[in-house]
Amino acid sequence: MSREEAALLVLSNGHGEDLIALRVLEEIHRFRPGLPLEVLSLVGGGSVFSNAIQAGWLQRVGPNASLPSGGFSNQSLRGLLEDLAAGLPLLSWNQWRLVKRLARQGRRMLAVGDLLPLALAFSSGAPYGFIGTPKSDYTWRSGPGRSISDRYHRVKGSEWDPWEWALMRRDRCRLVAVRDRLTARGLRQHGIDALAPGNPMMDGLKRVAVPTALCRCRRVLLLCGSRMPEALENFRRLLGSLSSMHTPVPLAVLVAVGSQPPLSALERVLLDQGYRRSLPPSESLEAAACWVSGRRMILIGPGCFARWAGWAEAGVATAGTATEQLVGLGIPAVSLPGPGPQFQWGFAVRQSRLLGGAVRPCRTPSELAERLAQLLDDAALRTKLGGIGRHRMGPPGGSARLARLVLDRLHGY
Template structure:
């Protein structure tokens, strides 16, 4: 049985998904050596696991200007080209080729590029297809336009060249994010499976703290890519200033390493917020800082998303992975697209279709504020939308199910999983 596995991931969300699967796999196979190549950025999501000895980061990597979203705009593509993305990809290609000569397997997490590199390695490979779902063209809200016609003619959001790579004799596993997408691939000879969605693992779904029961609670998600994140947060906070509700309003703002505390300070001071000592009833929630503006309190909590997310009644979001996780907990969200490079209108509308309208795209700050007031005043409507999010994202446990399939189909050397 193979003693080594190389994992390729091409984005922040893909890094997080790959990490969950690796953690579950190490529980089943503590002896296996796992190497990860983060194709976009430095792979910061893996740092903690690397320090624990669960994996090691390998190969060439670099932070790109678009944050991996060069397909969202010509400007992002040109910036990445100027930063040397072609040379970086070539070096990553060569690294995977060298790995493949050993005969050890490769797991690709993401879309076409990591799948192509896994195939190019020359050895056995598996694939976890994260970004594409047939829900984005098979259901609303809104219309996918010409893209929907194209995908409907194919019967799958995945393209023929991707089918070919997933049907290859060396491809032992092709796992999709939902059963609808896996079923579409099976019509094209790909033995697609959908054992579970790792994005819902690791989230605390405990009860609401007593200290918060008298507050109306919103979760603020601006994304993690700078400087886009601060622009997203500024627009969302300006919209929030127009929201009126019954009772005091608590805004939970979980973050990653960015925006940093000083970046929050510049943003919030410009919007009229002032730092305060937290009220005694809120002091134990894990916030790094508390700011006030009129009747609103804003709690900033680095690393607090998994703990805080289930406490919210509603999300205000301009983010990718975290928004999907939030609605997967049954909490509806409102999004406000910006200039990008990630969270542009096309991205937001595709996300809304993927999640069945449990996240709604708002065309202006005023529209977001008005819709927020509706959802805060109509809990039955909020629960109805939240139920759609739960259905689209699926239950927790996906990481363990994927690790089991990975062990049986790729690491166990069984043939015929996808070809």
């Protein structure tokens, strides 16, 4: 396979990483439509790539599986053991063999995520690039910084670890891109030519005018996540937290979900908590269902996140990537950690520190209701926290800049 014909294989290891990978791939395809593009989802089924695959410009390769931990085995020993029992070692072995074989056929590799895809790209023997998505030096530079982990990162001067530095320094590693300038600066102190060209997570999102049908309401976006069964239980907990809120005007709760949890399961929870079915106040909202109880109106919108996020005044969340995107729009949030496997207390605290406190984890449902009411009542606080969130997440445009870097460094575009 010639250099010009060499396909680009993207290795991605998580739902948020898949979203970032897809946005970069869309821009690569726009810049260079004839370049063969492939994706290997190391964790989960990679459902976000389905439309691109059906359109014919992206090909899915290799074995994948939805693991019990949802890709968060590093959050707990239990999650790791469950993944091992579900066949993680064999899955990883088969993925490694495939990547080695494709490298011999001339593939270039782009790793998106953390150590796993980076190590796999390195082991392939092919030229590779790396987009480091989950780690930021803001997580240990923000907050009290008294934990062993914070002290460890402070000694290193970077959240990335020495074994990861070694893989980023290799001659075959043609590109290292991270999520913010602070993190890139930390890596450069260790001899790594790290760049921060922008955060693809903010591409395609913007604040828009609120529909007339919602203007008289306080507006809250509810993000329960997408990994089942955790997401459904988190929806139940978040919805129950709102039941103690008393507002002088109607409260519109916009439940933006993906393909999971299913609408039928969400509606069973609403029925259990005393809501009754109603008609949406306007067809223009594109809500799949509307439920009401007193002054609270629940609108459910599968696939409506990008449309609805900019309407919200605040968020309640147990999600990862979507929470960061919401805060990046300048909309602060409160979160309610649960038993996991993803959205546990440690994850929520790390997310809060990453975002400069623009999302605040709460210990109990009553605390969440109190903090949310404070946000809705204090416009100055919302503006202050929203500004911090926008700064931490950065402006849109990162996908196109990353795509040009990938083509330049890996394909000589």
